[in-house]
Amino acid sequence: MNITGAQAMTEALRRHGVETVFGYPGAAICPFYDSLLDSDIHHVLVRNEQGAAHAANGYARAGKRTGVCIATSGPGATNLITGIATAYMDSVPLVVITGQVSRDLIGSDSFQEADTTGATTPFTKHNYLVSRAVDLPRIFAEAFYLAASGRPGPVLIDVPVDVQTDVFDNYEPAQPELPGYNPPSDPDREQLEGMLSLLSGAKAPIICAGGGIISSNSSKLLRTIAENWHIPVVTTMMGIGVLPWDHELNLGTLGSHGVYAANYALHHADLIILMGARVGNRAMGSASEIANRAAVVHIDIDPAEIGKNIKPHLPIQADIRLVLEEMSKETVPSHDVRRDWLQTCSDLKAKHDFKSFKYENSETIDPPSLLHKLGQMAGPEAIITTEVGQNQIWAANHYPLVKAGAFITSGGMGTMGFGLPASVGAQSAKPDSTVIAISGDGSLQMSLQELGTIKQEKLPIKLVLLNNSRLGMVHEIQSLKYQKRYSQVFLEENPDFGLIAGAYGFGYEKINSNDQIEHAVRRLLSSDGPSLLECIVDPHEPTLYHASRRKSQ
Amino acid sequence: MNDNNANSKQESHVLSVLVNDHPGLLYKVSGLFSRRGFNIESLTVGPCEIPERSRMTIVVSGDEATVDQVMRQLDKLIDVVEIERLPRDYDVERELILAKVGCTSQTRAELLQIAEIFRASIIDVSHTALTLELTGQQDKLTAFVNMLEPFGIIRIVRTGLIALERS
Numbered sequence: 136m137n138i139t140g141a142q143a144m145t146e147a148l149r150r151h152g153v154e155t156v157f158g159y160p161g162a163a164i165c166p167f168y169d170s171l172l173d174s175d176i177h178h179v180l181v182r183n184e185q186g187a188a189h190a191a192n193g194y195a196r197a198g199k200r201t202g203v204c205i206a207t208s209g210p211g212a213t214n215l216i217t218g219i220a221t222a223y224m225d226s227v228p229l230v231v232i233t234g235q236v237s238r239d240l241i242g243s244d245s246f247q248e249a250d251t252t253g254a255t256t257p258f259t260k261h262n263y264l265v266s267r268a269v270d271l272p273r274i275f276a277e278a279f280y281l282a283a284s285g286r287p288g289p290v291l292i293d294v295p296v297d298v299q300t301d302v303f304d305n306y307e308p309a310q311p312e313l314p315g316y317n318p319p320s321d322p323d324r325e326q327l328e329g330m331l332s333l334l335s336g337a338k339a340p341i342i343c344a345g346g347g348i349i350s351s352n353s354s355k356l357l358r359t360i361a362e363n364w365h366i367p368v369v370t371t372m373m374g375i376g377v378l379p380w381d382h383e384l385n386l387g388t389l390g391s392h393g394v395y396a397a398n399y400a401l402h403h404a405d406l407i408i409l410m411g412a413r414v415g416n417r418a419m420g421s422a423s424e425i426a427n428r429a430a431v432v433h434i435d436i437d438p439a440e441i442g443k444n445i446k447p448h449l450p451i452q453a454d455i456r457l458v459l460e461e462m463s464k465e466t467v468p469s470h471d472v473r474r475d476w477l478q479t480c481s482d483l484k485a486k487h488d489f490k491s492f493k494y495e496n497s498e499t500i501d502p503p504s505l506l507h508k509l510g511q512m513a514g515p516e517a518i519i520t521t522e523v524g525q526n527q528i529w530a531a532n533h534y535p536l537v538k539a540g541a542f543i544t545s546g547g548m549g550t551m552g553f554g555l556p557a558s559v560g561a562q563s564a565k566p567d568s569t570v571i572a573i574s575g576d577g578s579l580q581m582s583l584q585e586l587g588t589i590k591q592e593k594l595p596i597k598l599v600l601l602n603n604s605r606l607g608m609v610h611e612i613q614s615l616k617y618q619k620r621y622s623q624v625f626l627e628e629n630p631d632f633g634l635i636a637g638a639y640g641f642g643y644e645k646i647n648s649n650d651q652i653e654h655a656v657r658r659l660l661s662s663d664g665p666s667l668l669e670c671i672v673d674p675h676e677p678t679l680y681h682a683s684r685r686k687s688q
Numbered sequence: 689m690n691d692n693n694a695n696s697k698q699e700s701h702v703l704s705v706l707v708n709d710h711p712g713l714l715y716k717v718s719g720l721f722s723r724r725g726f727n728i729e730s731l732t733v734g735p736c737e738i739p740e741r742s743r744m745t746i747v748v749s750g751d752e753a754t755v756d757q758v759m760r761q762l763d764k765l766i767d768v769v770e771i772e773r774l775p776r777d778y779d780v781e782r783e784l785i786l787a788k789v790g791c792t793s794q795t796r797a798e799l800l801q802i803a804e805i806f807r808a809s810i811i812d813v814s815h816t817a818l819t820l821e822l823t824g825q826q827d828k829l830t831a832f833v834n835m836l837e838p839f840g841i842i843r844i845v846r847t848g849l850i851a852l853e854r855s
């Protein structure tokens with residue numbers, strides 16, 4: 136039976152179990168959009184292609200599957216790039232499909248032509264410019280395999296419009312042909328023994344857990360290991376949620392915007408086991424100093440991460456899940472030698488825990504108090520997305536997260552405008568879950584148009600806006616490091632967010648006093664459709680709190 | 689690398705890289721070097737004994753940690769099938785040079801003598817210039833160029849190093 140390239144693309148998606156895709160059509164991808172009409176695949180029409188990539192990212196992380204996004208050639212593809220780069224930095228599995236001008240026009244600067252594979256090479260795990268329709272089944276099989284296996288990441292398939300209309304004989308299911316791709320899986324026994332022997336002698340060990348724990352679904356295993364072996368856990372931004380926020384061994388997030396207990400533990404440990412964490416500069420600024428003082432074991436599925444930012448004493452190139460499974464079979468030695476360390480860590484966690492929540496009458500909303508209450512009321516199953524800026528740091532440090540994978544944020548790339556479209560993806564993957572998009576007034580306006588997507592899809596997303604009428608994080612940096620010389624951070628002429636909410640069919644409430652938090656959050660969470668809760672925040676409220684705001688009594 | 693030691697040794701390393709002969713492959717490899725700040729001394733690529741594959745010889749400068757990271761990053765490219773680091777004391781290395789050198793009737797004889805000593809071939813000759821071809825190890829080529837310099841070098845082109853491990 137004859138089949139067109141476009142039909143083969145749709146068939147490939149169906150065969151790979153794709154139910155929902157995110158995209159935006161255009162001339163060079165029209166044959167594929169035409170064939171989508173004959174399938175059961177649900178297409179979410181975003182308002183800007185960047186939103187499609189972010190939505191696919193949120194979908195992949197909330198639904199634990201590969202996200203698919205689609206754009207046309209030229210500007211459609213270039214608009215996707217920020218979203219592709221965001222997914223690449225956070226190792227999120229995406230298959231990205233772009234239209235391309237027809238083969239005979241490539242290279243002639245024709246209308247809506249861009250070198251999409253060239254432009255996305257630095258941000259994709261792999262990409263393809265398809266030259267023959269008959270290759271499509273194999274290329275799609277490879278793309279889905281590459282995106283989700285090993286260290287996950289985005290894979291792009293650029294399909295010229297005439298390849299989409301070309302006809303070939305039959306859709307023959309194809310196997311990936313990737314002789315150059317052999318992701319490590321099993322840990323080497325010798326390396327594993329090395330770690331176990333370091334661990335049994337360590338007086339002050341910690342586990343530093345990154346996004347790899349979440350993407351490999353290993354948080355339960357990690358918890359068992361940490362509890363049985365008595366090892367405190369610190370997390371990177373991407374690792375938030377590997378242990379419940381109030382678990383006694385969870386010391387919190389490390390790094391420049393992390394918490395005291397986590398950073399103290401990192402700098403005083405004698406053994407640091409990095410698990411699926413690439414320890415970027417925001418998480419670990421002085422990596423070489425740390426490696427000079429403590430023994431470092433680095434476990435990662437990507438061999439190129441090992442030795443890149445920190446020189447480990449013992450590298451383990453393996454799937455973290457298999458390492459943890461092996462560890463769980465070992466007999467656990469006595470933890471007497473680390474009693475002092477465990478005590479120190481738990482004292483520090485208690486002493487520096489942020490407990491000064493405020494629910495009395497006030498002029499502005501206290502973000503930590505709001506986020507704490509929000510998390511308590513939304514419950515452990517709620518999924519939250521964040522933007523980037525102060526809202527992200529407040530959420531990372533104060534939202535009481537219980538479940539791994541429920542915190543969807545742009546960790547590596549730090550992309551403003553990520554959270555709102557990511558919430559579209561998360562809610563599409565989990566229609567019955569509460570999905571909360573936490574935002575600031577700056578970042579919300581970077582993807583504001585996606586409110587239209589939410590309206591069209593009738594997604595009951597709960598949008599929490601922390602409004603301080605400025606780019607708060609940059610304002611904070613300029614306050615601390617640029618002698619309060621504020622440059623281009625004020626958004627005094629913000630729109631009326633109530634009118635915007637109304638225009639897009641959102642429920643709306645605005646609060647500015649902490650005593651309103653509980654009732655407003657209850658109304659937000661119990662509303663049927665999408666709803667916006669605007670919270671007026673003190674413009675000088677920092678993310679880096681002084682000890683005085685922490686529990687010290 | 690953040691933790692490069694100040695006294696770590698900068699040396700040249702030779703990588704033999706088997707790649708899929710796909711369009712855009714050269715860009716993926718060269719882009720990786722510029723993006724990650726690796727120093728490339730030379731890169732040669734051409735068909736090899738396997739159909740639809742090419743073999744690259746890449747000379748990288750840097751310390752041990754850098755070359756290690758280069759190999760790991762290259763290995764991440766899906767179209768890179770195999771990477772070998774060639775031991776420089778146990779491989780065969782060759783490079784080819786074409787040099788166009790100015791000459792007069794007075795200097796031609798001397799140039800021919802130098803060519804003979806190095807076993808270079810004369811591949812083009814005119815009243816004002818000679819073009820010489822020489823294949824050899826890099827230090828030999830460098831010595832050859834040094835000898836030619838006083839005569840006035842008009843153009844030089846070198847292929848970059850190619851290398852194989854000894855059997």
